[in-house]
Amino acid sequence: MSIAKNLLSIKSTLPEHVTLVAVSKTKPVADLMEAYEAGQRIFGENKIQEMAEKWEQMPKDIQWHMIGHVQTNKVKFMAQFVNLIHGVDSLKLLQEINKQAQKNNRVIDCLLQIHIAEEETKFGLDEEELASLLSSNEFQEMKNIRIVGLMGMATFTDNKDQIRKEFTHLKSIFDGLRKDASSKDALQCVSTLSMGMSGDHQLAIECGSTMVRIGSSIFGGR
Numbered sequence: 001m002s003i004a005k006n007l008l009s010i011k012s013t014l015p016e017h018v019t020l021v022a023v024s025k026t027k028p029v030a031d032l033m034e035a036y037e038a039g040q041r042i043f044g045e046n047k048i049q050e051m052a053e054k055w056e057q058m059p060k061d062i063q064w065h066m067i068g069h070v071q072t073n074k075v076k077f078m079a080q081f082v083n084l085i086h087g088v089d090s091l092k093l094l095q096e097i098n099k100q101a102q103k104n105n106r107v108i109d110c111l112l113q114i115h116i117a118e119e120e121t122k123f124g125l126d127e128e129e130l131a132s133l134l135s136s137n138e139f140q141e142m143k144n145i146r147i148v149g150l151m152g153m154a155t156f157t158d159n160k161d162q163i164r165k166e167f168t169h170l171k172s173i174f175d176g177l178r179k180d181a182s183s184k185d186a187l188q189c190v191s192t193l194s195m196g197m198s199g200d201h202q203l204a205i206e207c208g209s210t211m212v213r214i215g216s217s218i219f220g221g222r
């Protein structure tokens, strides 16, 4: 099937409240343009330099999401244009995003990445680290970032019960954060739960996802 057909067939299965991020990492601009022509406006990349190159070449009504692990020293290369950073997992990174956003005279939306998988290798905060980040003075003082939700990746496994357990766990942390929001200005905008990829997005939606990051089912294997 073509990229446009893949895209439209996935979109037709998504509930209205679920946002589709088309994950276009490693794919050429021509492939992204095919998705663009079919109506897609949100693209996800996992390398800042690659995202910046595509941003320069492509129409300016595209929203660019950084879904990969972010190195602090590279934030400046996307601060001008990035729409949402999914993988924020430390106060230090958040402070750098805040600083670069300030330089560009804007507020950058961020998701905090939570570690839900069994694998040690996946990035993210645990619940304790999340709580201490949110209650720190440094966090309260940042004016140029906005936490709009959470992101997580399930363990890479065929075991659906395990994936469901991990997604449900993330959803419960998300619900807790939304409750907290009433008491913290910085959390007023928490509404996005980014979970689910090509292999597990249906399960993720059943578990409460509001944003799915889908690459290979749209653009083919990498």
Ligand SMILES: *Cc1c(COP(=O)(O)O)cnc(C)c1O
Pocket: 023, 025, 046, 067, 068, 153, 196, 197, 198, 199, 213, 214, 215, 216, 217
């Ligand atoms: C690559 C990637 C995806 C998309 O994965 P697919 O299996 O190709 O859909 C989603 N989220 C993150 C963080 C990724 O790095």
